[in-house]
Amino acid sequence: MAAIYQVDSFTKLPFSGNPAGVYISDVEQDYETCIKIAREMNLSETAFPVRTTDDNHYRLRWFTPTTEVPMCGHATLATSWVHFTELGIDGDIYYETLSGQLKVSRIGDDLKMDFPSELPFRIDLDQSIGEALDCNGMAYYSTGTRKLLFEISDRKKLEGLHPDFSKMEKLSVGVPLRGLIVTCKGDGEFDFFSRYFAPWVGINEDPVTGSAHTVLGPFWSERLGKDKLRAYQASQRGGEIRLEILDGNRISIIGNAVTVIRGQMLV
Template sequence: MKLPIYQIDAFTDKLFCGNPAAVVPLTEWLSDESMLQIAAENNLAETAFYVPTETGFHIRWFTPAVEVDLCGHATLATAYVIFNIQGYEGQVIRFSSRSGELIVECKEDWLTLNFPVDHFQVAVPPPALMESLNSTTMLEVYKGKSDYLVVLESEEAVQNLDFDIIVLSTIPARGIIVTAAGNDVDFVSRFFAPQSGIDEDPVTGSAHTTLIPYWAEKLSKNKLTAKQLSKRGGYLKCELDGERVLIGGQAKLYLRGEILVD
């Protein structure tokens, strides 16, 4: 069986930046084992699979190790494929997913994810977090649905973060978001998810479901700009809209081809 496959750089307007994701359109679901094997073979942070439904599309995301509940950059990459390659007519796509309904709107060359907000609470840092960031001053620590959010004193502290990835991988969470106010944007962040097979994710849309409500309250503004300070980097336009967050980004097609599945 031959399946189309695309690789998209998400949250960037130029190649070799942002967060690469593979996208595999399907007419019906493969087995979970087959999708995980494809994701492992791709060896990217995320591979997205989708099938058409009566109201839009159903989307699922796999790292090389596990299926995950939500992935922003692979959803944005999937929307890029549907809008720009599959010839979808319309400006809004509705996805059903393990995280509920997800909406993506296309305006010119910007794609805006409409995701549910993450609710988080003040947390006591687990011992492994304190140990892994032992030379870093943590101003605040929160725990959301799946991630810890760690607030640092400056953009430079986030950029130059000294941490132990082995110890970090023992923390019982999907991942760790590290953030601070930005110098030329409202806020910056980095995201680490060794528990999901990703030491550092280049640009993490789902982490912004936590970051946006935090910084909207902290800065007393609902529209924000953000950068993720990974090596590849990424730029996002963000907005808090009640119980939803709007996460805007661009994308570039890097690869198109086909894969052979027995």
């Protein structure tokens, strides 16, 4: 028997932001069991933290209902939220992950995550991505995250996108692929907007995506000449993210969360 939580990340309000499962156990589960639990939760990601021998140090893995993923921002935020608010942990928390060590700090009601970041480079896929989205834009690629970024002209077009996911999955891009970020410049309150699609890992659209902002942050920082940015992911649920560009290809991803389910999993 283990504790299970559902947390809405990058929001202060239940039923918005991005929901993640957090499975709390002293025992690390095998791959197949993690997949079964993630499938049972039926969320974009479920997190599996296990304490190591050091105080406030954990091994952390993330699973979609179909596969393990190397980085997940909103489920990391959800996990640290559970550790801080449900389990009463004090001080910074360190997670050992497939993306290296990630640190999370609590500052009042805010959680600040220290993640690796990567500036994407231009790639010749404007036409094929544009056909899948029925929208013109400019394509970029992030090698570390295996994410495409597609810049379009305005928020109205972004919010009106209705992607053909079957066509998207068949994209011949010539590079490993985990997701497609679509983004446009902001309107004053926010520096930029985005949406995120990942049918390749079983998620047609993710509501609010921390890992996508490890690419979006340096992309818009370079264009806008700003080291601190406010972002809004314009999914149906929606969510706000604040970013701070750090030295050494690192980025602070700052947000809030709220617990919506507390329970026990009888496995």
